[in-house]
Ligand code: SF4
């Protein structure tokens with residue numbers, strides 16, 4: 001008889017139940033299957049009502065994040081064999097409101113991403129006309145922010161963050177890391193504008209450096225480090241403002 | 251945007267954390283192991299020596315001030331957020347007042363002690 | 368369509384090992400402050416004269432005092448180690464395109480710690 005494995009999956013169907021519940025499915029165990037394969041098997045062969053998100057199946061689209069045994073993971077990158085033969089418990093990412101089954105609402109995250117203005121901002125007077133060509137950058141300048149630019153917006157870091165789960169006003173790891181990605185880009189001049197959000201109370205100062213965001217990140221973005229570095233530079237700003245108030249706005 | 255005052259508390263927290271990390275372990279070894287078990291000779295922290303060092307040298311007072319008070323602020327900041335993290339956010343203002351207030355009180359007490367020595 | 372908000376328990380930090388370690392790290396601050404209160408009392412005893420100070424020194428030999436010191440030492444060492452290990456996250460240094468190795472950054476702090484510890488023993492105990 002072929003080996004099987006049990007998946008205990010969070011179900012929430014708002015049209016027929018007020019409270020979520022767990023449903024257990026038995027799936028074939030295969031060495032080369034990831035958890036997403038098993039969920040797809042359930043959808044195709046066992047229960048077509050199960051809802052979840054996925055797309056690329058190769059860890060680049062960032063849409064397949066789920067909690068596996070309480071740890072945020074990309075379901076397309078988590079192998080069944082790492083859990084076999086135990087039962088796997090699957091839930092939607094922690095910290096977000098659930099819409100249906102494994103699908104959670106990401107509006108809050110999207111709003112936060114736009115709030116930090118994740119694009120290159122130039123001072124009006126320093127914007128080059130198109131015919132003068134591009135803004136050049138050396139490999140060393142690229143190295144300073146490259147890590148922070150690898151984010152795939154999978155939101156695993158939010159699901160790992162207890163501060164965000166307790167109070168969703170916190171801007172959160174990926175958005176701050178993305179802010180740092182532009183702040184540290186030699187072509188960008190928008191840091192002052194972003195500081196309005198990043199250095200605010202709900203920005204970096206809510207963070208207690210639990211550090212799990214960086215542990216679960218599938219792309220080694222290290223958002224925890226981005227946040228701590230933003231704390232340092234914002235503190236430097238603060239002391240500059242106090243000590244040299246006249247030098248404030250250039 | 252209302253200017254956040256967190257940088258002042260965070261810098262005190264960080265400075266205190268660094269001081270605590272660097273000097274508290276060895277001090278605990280001294281007062282908790284070396285001195286009570288007589289591993290550092292007869293009464294190495296005798297009154298005459300320590301008293302004259304603390305009362306006569308301002309440099310000693312300054313170092314003691316840094317070593318004692320900065321970790322208070324380290325505690326205040328960290329403990330404040332620990333309480334918030336275990337779900338006491340609704341009383342966060344009260345928590346801040348008590349934690350930072352405690353650290354400030356400790357600092358004032360030390361200043362008074364130095365004044366009277 | 369109504370979304371479901373999952374409640375967050377106040378004991379979320381007991382649910383996974385990294386969160387428990389985080390909580391222990393945060394609670395080291397209690398022992399840090401506790402030991403500094405001890406130092407504060409020690410300095411206070413200096414102002415109370417040789418007898419009061421002498422009794423305080425004798426009390427260090429009590430098993431309860433030694434035990435409290437040892438417990439504090441465990442927590443404060445945990446603070447020191449976690450503190451130094453996180454320094455490379457904050458001090459991100461580059462030499463050209465190369466990031467300076469994280470172990471080197473943390474290692475520097477450990478080295479300074481060793482030097483300071485010896486200096487403190489030398490200055491405080493006069494040996
Ligand atoms: S920082 Fe990492 S964990 Fe967070 S959204 Fe980006 S890729 Fe995902």
Ligand code: FES
Nearest residue numbers: 057061062064076
């Ligand atoms: S399906 Fe695209 S990251 Fe997993």
